[in-house]
Amino acid sequence: MNIYHLSHIDLDGYGCQYLAHKCFNEQHNYKLSSYNANYGPEVKARLEEIITAIKREKFLGSNKKNIILITDLNLTTKEARWLEIEAIEVGAKIQLLDHHSSGEKTAQKYIWYMLDTTRSATLITYDWLKKHYDFDKEGEYTQIVKAINAIDIWINEDELFEFGKVGLGMISGAREINRTLFPAEDRALKLSLIHAMKEHLGKENAHILLDNNLHQIKKAFFKQKEDNTKDNLVALYVTKLLSLDKQRLTIDYRGYKGLLGYSLGNTSILGNTFLVENPDYDFYMDLNFRGNFSLRSNNKLDVAKMADEIGNGGGHPNASGGKIKEYKDSFVYSDIKKFVQDYIDEKTA
Secondary structure, rough: EEEEEEEOOOHHHHHHHHHHHHHHHOOOOOOOEEEOOOOOOOHHHHHHHHHHHHHHHHHHHOOOOEEEEEEEOOOOOHHHHHHHHHOOOOOEEEEEEOHHHHHHHHHHHOOOOOEOOOOOOOHHHHHHHHHHHHHOOOOHHHHHHHHHHHHHOOOOOOOOHHHHHHHHHHHHHHOOOOOOOOOOHHHHHHHHHHHHHHHHOOOHHHHHHHHHHHHHHHHHHOOOOOOOHHHHHHHHHHHHHHHHHOOOEEEEOOOOOEEEEEEEHHHHHHHHHHHOOOOOOOOEEEEEOOEEEEEEEOOOOOOHHHHHHHHHOEEEOOOOEEEEEEEEEEEHHHHHHHHHHHHHHHHHH
C-alpha cells in the first residue's frame, strides 16, 4: 500500500509525520511518501504533487492501493471537492485528521474529513494509527504525544507543557535547510529533533535539559566526519546537497554555467565553498521569496556586471547582488528555476 502523507510545518504537523514514519516504515507492506505545507495556496500545490505522483505510479504499472493522508491542515470546501474528484479518478482513498475549527463546514460534507477540536492533530493521528494499524502496543510514544498535545492546544497546567514549549521553539527555529529546495532533508532534520525530544522525556528537568542540549543535537545531525562549528557544519552539509543535486539546480547566463539556490542565505560561505568544490561552475546565485538575489563567482565571471544586467544591482566582480522586481514566488522549485531562467534569457536576448 502507498501512503501519501501531507502535514503542517509546525511541531504538531511534524509530530503527526513522526508517528506515521514510526508506524509505516517499520512495516514492509507500506510505502510512505511525505509532504509538508503551510496554510493557504501551498496546500493545493502539495496535493497536486501527490495526485501527480499517484498517476506516475499507475503509469509505471503499479497496482498498489493508495491512501492520501492529510494531518493538521484544514481544507476549504472547494479544495475538498477538487481533491475528492481527483482521488476518485486515480482510485485513491482519502483520510484527513485535523483539529482546526475553521474546517467545520468542510468536515460536515465529507465523510473522510475527521475533525476533533479537543485534541491536537498529533493525538488524533496517534489514536487513528493505534485503531487502524495496531500501532504502539507498548505505549512507547504516549509521552511525546502528550507533550505535543499539551503545547499545541495550550494545556498550561499539564506537567509536560513546558517541555512541549521547548519543542515548539525547536521546530520553528530549525531553518538550517530550505524546505522548498530540499524538502526530504528538511523533514529528516525536524523528525530527528522530535526523536531527540522523545529521548529526553522522563529525565529530571527534561525541558531545561532539552533546551541546553539543542545545540549539540543539531550538530550531531549535520556532523559528517570531523567536528566543527555548527555554522560550518551546516554549510558543509548544504554544500554537499547542492553538489549532489547540481544538475537539477543548474541555470545559464550568457553561456556561463551557474547554480540557483533558493533562500539558502549564508551566500559567501555556501557560494564560495560550492564553486571551489565544483570548478566546472562559473557562478552561484541565491534568490529569496522577495526576488532579492546574491551572486558569487570565483574569478570566472564578473557577477557585478551580471547583477547590473538582470537586476539593476552591482557589487564586486566575485560578490554582488540585486533584485528581480518582476519575480513571482512559488512553492515548487522547478517553477522558480523556470521563471529565473526565462527572465535571464529575456534580459540577455
